[in-house]
Amino acid sequence: MQQKISLRLPVGYATNNDCIVENIAKSTGNKIHEIRGFYLLKKSIDARGKTIWVNLMVNAFINEPFHQRELLAFSFKDVNTASKKCVIIGGGPAGIFAALQLLELGVKPIILERGQDVRTRRRDLALLNKKGILNPESNYCFGEGGAGTYSDGKLYTRSSKRGNIDRILNLFVHFGADENILFEAHPHIGTNKLPHIITAMRKHIMDCGGEFHFNKKVTDITLVHDEIKSIQTADRDTFSSDSYILATGHSARDIFTLLHKKHIEIIAKGFALGVRIEHPQELINNIQYGKRSFADNDYLPPASYNLAEQVDGRGVFSFCMCPGGIIAPAATNNGELVVNGWSPSKRNNPYANSGMVVQVEIEDVIKFNLANKKPNSDIHGDPLLMMNFQKDVEEKSFAAGGGKFVAPAQRMIDFTEEKMSTSLPQCSYIPGVHSTPLNEVLPTFINQRLKAGFKLFAQKMSSGKKQNGYFTNEAILLATESRTSSPVRIPRNEQLLSHPQIKNLFPCGEGAGYAGGIVSAAMDGEKVALASYALTGK
Ligand SMILES: Cc1cc2nc3c(=O)[nH]c(=O)nc-3n(C[C@H](O)[C@H](O)[C@H](O)COP(=O)(O)OP(=O)(O)OC[C@H]3O[C@@H](n4cnc5c(N)ncnc54)[C@H](O)[C@@H]3O)c2cc1C
Structure with missing residues (x-):
C-alpha cells in the first residue's frame, strides 16, 4: 500500500534516504525492508530554534513495489488546421499559459509580443546593465516570457487554489524545470534556467501549429460595436481572430493609454x-x-x-x-x-x-x-x-x-x-x-x-x-x-471574464490587475483561455 507520512527530522537525517526510510518504518510500525521506497510530497525547513528541522511529507510504498512520482499529463492538440483562433497580446506567463491551455482545447493561439526572443533579449539586458542603454521594447519587463523570464523565478503564490498551482508547476516541469519545484515549500527556478524553459514552451506552441510573433507591438484596435474586429501592430500588420486575450503586463503604459483613448473602461488602482x-x-x-x-x-x-x-x-x-x-x-x-x-x-x-x-x-x-x-x-x-x-x-x-x-x-x-x-x-x-x-x-x-x-x-x-x-x-x-503591481485595473465580467463593453476582449494577468507574480499570472492565463473558449471555441 501507499501511505502519506509526515516526518520532522534534523538536517543530517533528512538528507539521508536510509534515515528517512528508517523513520518511515518507525512511524508506521513496519520493518525497514517493508518500506520499498518513497518520494517527497512536501519539504520545508524550520530554522527558528537551535536545531534546524526539516519537515517532510512523503508518499511511502509499504509492501508494494516502488514507482516514481506520476507527473500530470497534458494533451496538446495539433492546431495547424483549427477552425478557431485566439490572438494573445503579450508573451509573458499569462499569455504563454493561456496559449498552452488553448492548445489543449484545440484552439490556435497567436501570440503577439512587442519584445525579442530570450536570446536577443539577453544582449539587450547586457547593454542596459553595462552601458546604460535601454531598448524600450526589449528589457527586464518586455520580451519573450515577459517580466518573469529574467526574474528570481519564485513560484509561490498567495492563491490557495492548490489544484491549479500544481497544474502550473507540472507544466513548468513538463518543459524542463527541476521536479523539486513540486515539493519545495518555496520553489524557485532562477534566471539562468527560466529562459530555456520559456523557449521550450514557445517551440512547443509553434510545433503544435500555434504562432508566436516577436517585435509585434500592438498599437491600435479596430472596434465594431461591442466587438474587436482586428488589431494593428507598430509595423502596420493586422491580426484578427474570434477572441483577444490582453496580457500585456503592468508596464504597458501605452496599452492603458490606448484603451483610455478608445473609451474602453479602465480604472485606477492602488x-x-x-x-x-x-x-x-x-x-x-x-x-x-x-x-x-x-x-x-x-x-x-x-x-x-x-x-x-x-x-x-x-x-x-x-x-x-x-x-x-x-x-x-x-x-x-x-x-x-x-x-x-x-x-x-x-x-x-x-x-x-x-x-x-x-x-x-x-x-x-x-x-x-x-x-x-x-x-x-x-x-x-x-x-x-x-x-x-x-x-x-x-x-x-x-x-x-x-x-x-x-x-x-x-x-x-x-x-x-x-x-x-x-x-x-x-x-x-x-x-x-x-x-x-x-x-x-x-x-x-x-x-x-x-x-x-x-x-x-x-x-x-x-x-x-x-x-x-x-x-x-x-x-x-x-x-x-515601483512596478510592484499594476496601477490600473481593466474590468471584466465576473462570470464571462470578458470586458464589460467588449465581448471578445479578455483582460488577463498582472497588467489587468488579476495577478501578482508568475504563478498567479499563469493561472489567470489558463482561466481566461477557458473563458474565451466558452464564448467562441466550441
Ligand atoms: C526583475 C523581476 C523579477 C521578478 N521576480 C519574480 C519572482 O521571482 N516570482 C514571481 O512570481 N514574480 C516575479 N516577478 C513578477 C512577474 O514576472 C510578473 O508578475 C509576471 O511576469 C506577470 O505576468 P504577465 O504575463 O501578466 O505580464 P508580463 O510578464 O509583464 O508580460 C507581459 C508581456 O506583454 C508584452 N507586451 C506589453 N505591451 C505589449 C504590446 N503593446 N504589444 C505586444 N506585447 C506587449 C510585454 O513585452 C511582456 O512580454 C518579477 C518581475 C521582474 C521584473
Missing part, C-alpha cells in the same frame, strides 16, 4: 512603491539561522525574509525578496528609473535584496498632487492617475541618479536620520549608484512610512547585537521600486 534594499547575504543568514547553525550546514539555503507592518494606516512590506541575488534596472522607458531583483538558481551571490514598499492608495495620490499643485490631478476618476504618479516618481529617481540608469542610493540608517551618505557600500546593481538623500526623491508620505517600517522590522530581525541586525548602515537603499 499599488505599492518604495525602494530596494540590499544587505550582505551573510548578515541575513546570521539573523535568520544564527551564526553557528548556518556555518555548520551546507544544507541551508541562503536565508530569506518576509516582513510586513502597518504604519499610519498603510502596509509597509518586503516585496519579491531575492536571497543571493542581484538588483536589476527594470525600467521600460528612457528617463525612468525602476529597480527590481533576480537571482540565479543557486542564489549564490553575496547579497540579499528585497523591495521595501509602501501601499499607495488613490486618496494618497490625490492629496499628494493637490499639495504639489500638479496639473491634471483630476479628483473625479482619472484612470491614469496612479500610472502617472508612478511615472513621475520614476522620472525623478532617474534624474537624481544622474542618467544612464545609475540609481540614487543611501545607507539605511542615514536614510532614517536624513543624513547624506558620505560613502556607499558595495552593491550588486551593475549600472552603479549615486549617493542621494532619498527623501528628496520619494514622496514624503512614502518616506515617513518607510522610516517607521524599518524601525519596526529592526525589532523582528535582530542578530542579538545592536549594530548587526537588519537595521544597519551596511544596507543600501536604491530608488525606485
Whole structure:
C-alpha cells in the first residue's frame, strides 16, 4: 500500500534516504525492508530554534513495489488546421499559459509580443546593465516570457487554489524545470534556467501549429460595436481572430493609454512603491539561522525574509525578496528609473535584496498632487492617475541618479536620520549608484512610512547585537521600486471574464490587475483561455 507520512527530522537525517526510510518504518510500525521506497510530497525547513528541522511529507510504498512520482499529463492538440483562433497580446506567463491551455482545447493561439526572443533579449539586458542603454521594447519587463523570464523565478503564490498551482508547476516541469519545484515549500527556478524553459514552451506552441510573433507591438484596435474586429501592430500588420486575450503586463503604459483613448473602461488602482534594499547575504543568514547553525550546514539555503507592518494606516512590506541575488534596472522607458531583483538558481551571490514598499492608495495620490499643485490631478476618476504618479516618481529617481540608469542610493540608517551618505557600500546593481538623500526623491508620505517600517522590522530581525541586525548602515537603499503591481485595473465580467463593453476582449494577468507574480499570472492565463473558449471555441 501507499501511505502519506509526515516526518520532522534534523538536517543530517533528512538528507539521508536510509534515515528517512528508517523513520518511515518507525512511524508506521513496519520493518525497514517493508518500506520499498518513497518520494517527497512536501519539504520545508524550520530554522527558528537551535536545531534546524526539516519537515517532510512523503508518499511511502509499504509492501508494494516502488514507482516514481506520476507527473500530470497534458494533451496538446495539433492546431495547424483549427477552425478557431485566439490572438494573445503579450508573451509573458499569462499569455504563454493561456496559449498552452488553448492548445489543449484545440484552439490556435497567436501570440503577439512587442519584445525579442530570450536570446536577443539577453544582449539587450547586457547593454542596459553595462552601458546604460535601454531598448524600450526589449528589457527586464518586455520580451519573450515577459517580466518573469529574467526574474528570481519564485513560484509561490498567495492563491490557495492548490489544484491549479500544481497544474502550473507540472507544466513548468513538463518543459524542463527541476521536479523539486513540486515539493519545495518555496520553489524557485532562477534566471539562468527560466529562459530555456520559456523557449521550450514557445517551440512547443509553434510545433503544435500555434504562432508566436516577436517585435509585434500592438498599437491600435479596430472596434465594431461591442466587438474587436482586428488589431494593428507598430509595423502596420493586422491580426484578427474570434477572441483577444490582453496580457500585456503592468508596464504597458501605452496599452492603458490606448484603451483610455478608445473609451474602453479602465480604472485606477492602488499599488505599492518604495525602494530596494540590499544587505550582505551573510548578515541575513546570521539573523535568520544564527551564526553557528548556518556555518555548520551546507544544507541551508541562503536565508530569506518576509516582513510586513502597518504604519499610519498603510502596509509597509518586503516585496519579491531575492536571497543571493542581484538588483536589476527594470525600467521600460528612457528617463525612468525602476529597480527590481533576480537571482540565479543557486542564489549564490553575496547579497540579499528585497523591495521595501509602501501601499499607495488613490486618496494618497490625490492629496499628494493637490499639495504639489500638479496639473491634471483630476479628483473625479482619472484612470491614469496612479500610472502617472508612478511615472513621475520614476522620472525623478532617474534624474537624481544622474542618467544612464545609475540609481540614487543611501545607507539605511542615514536614510532614517536624513543624513547624506558620505560613502556607499558595495552593491550588486551593475549600472552603479549615486549617493542621494532619498527623501528628496520619494514622496514624503512614502518616506515617513518607510522610516517607521524599518524601525519596526529592526525589532523582528535582530542578530542579538545592536549594530548587526537588519537595521544597519551596511544596507543600501536604491530608488525606485515601483512596478510592484499594476496601477490600473481593466474590468471584466465576473462570470464571462470578458470586458464589460467588449465581448471578445479578455483582460488577463498582472497588467489587468488579476495577478501578482508568475504563478498567479499563469493561472489567470489558463482561466481566461477557458473563458474565451466558452464564448467562441466550441
Ligand atoms: C526583475 C523581476 C523579477 C521578478 N521576480 C519574480 C519572482 O521571482 N516570482 C514571481 O512570481 N514574480 C516575479 N516577478 C513578477 C512577474 O514576472 C510578473 O508578475 C509576471 O511576469 C506577470 O505576468 P504577465 O504575463 O501578466 O505580464 P508580463 O510578464 O509583464 O508580460 C507581459 C508581456 O506583454 C508584452 N507586451 C506589453 N505591451 C505589449 C504590446 N503593446 N504589444 C505586444 N506585447 C506587449 C510585454 O513585452 C511582456 O512580454 C518579477 C518581475 C521582474 C521584473
